[in-house]
Amino acid sequence: MSSPEERREALKALFHDARGCVRCPELAQTRHTVVFGAGNANADLMFVGEAPGRNEDEQGLPFIGQAGQLLDTLLGEIGLTRGEVFVCNVLKCRPPGNRDPQPVEIERCQDYLFRQIELIEPVVICTLGNFATKLLRHDTTGIMRLHGRAEVRVVGPRAVRLFPVFHPAAALYTPSNVDVLRRDFSALPELLALGPPEQPAAVVEAPVAVAAAEPEVLPEAPLSEPPEPEARPEPETHPAQLGLF
Ligand code: URA
Numbered sequence: 001m002s003s004p005e006e007r008r009e010a011l012k013a014l015f016h017d018a019r020g021c022v023r024c025p026e027l028a029q030t031r032h033t034v035v036f037g038a039g040n041a042n043a044d045l046m047f048v049g050e051a052p053g054r055n056e057d058e059q060g061l062p063f064i065g066q067a068g069q070l071l072d073t074l075l076g077e078i079g080l081t082r083g084e085v086f087v088c089n090v091l092k093c094r095p096p097g098n099r100d101p102q103p104v105e106i107e108r109c110q111d112y113l114f115r116q117i118e119l120i121e122p123v124v125i126c127t128l129g130n131f132a133t134k135l136l137r138h139d140t141t142g143i144m145r146l147h148g149r150a151e152v153r154v155v156g157p158r159a160v161r162l163f164p165v166f167h168p169a170a171a172l173y174t175p176s177n178v179d180v181l182r183r184d185f186s187a188l189p190e191l192l193a194l195g196p197p198e199q200p201a202a203v204v205e206a207p208v209a210v211a212a213a214e215p216e217v218l219p220e221a222p223l224s225e226p227p228e229p230e231a232r233p234e235p236e237t238h239p240a241q242l243g244l245f
Contacts, residue, residue, distance in 0.1 A: 027093035037088025051091035129167025
């Protein structure tokens, strides 16, 4: 277990790594910003959505469009604010035209999410929709069957209480889904009150590296592949993104 300040610093270092990411050539070329995630680095509750949309890509923050407004409402109804939770996505870049994330993109991006989870050590991870649920359960079972049922899952080195719910965007056009989401959200306070699940025996508390991580060395691309594009220069700071940690 690291101190709140250490977690914040480690998360900032990860953010600085991610913001120049070019692992997905198409996404690196078309995005405006890497939407790393925002909220409380010491949150007990973490939300994982699918991928940034247009508004998120422009502003660098997750869930700030209509789906985000619904998320805020649902959080408010259980007495929570964005500043108390951490919100991020499976993909940190917007897929052009809001198309579905591709399996190869999920694979290339997943390290960032797993590292975020490892650093934040949430008690509950609420997966929003199919993409996050399938990735964190390593299973293809869909959200229709799983929503509203908590289960203990080992994610990376830790056990967490995983709680799949519908994606808020799926509720925007189907009002009955809002009722389902509301009912599922109402179970979250009790789930959080249970505290962390028993941890796997192999978990040893590793100190979190506070210094910026070494830049990742990617394997060289085969000669037949086009060269990876240069990362677009990111604006120097995203105060809102960092300020919330
Ligand atoms: N939908 C998502 O999955 N994530 C966002 O950040 C916004 C909309």
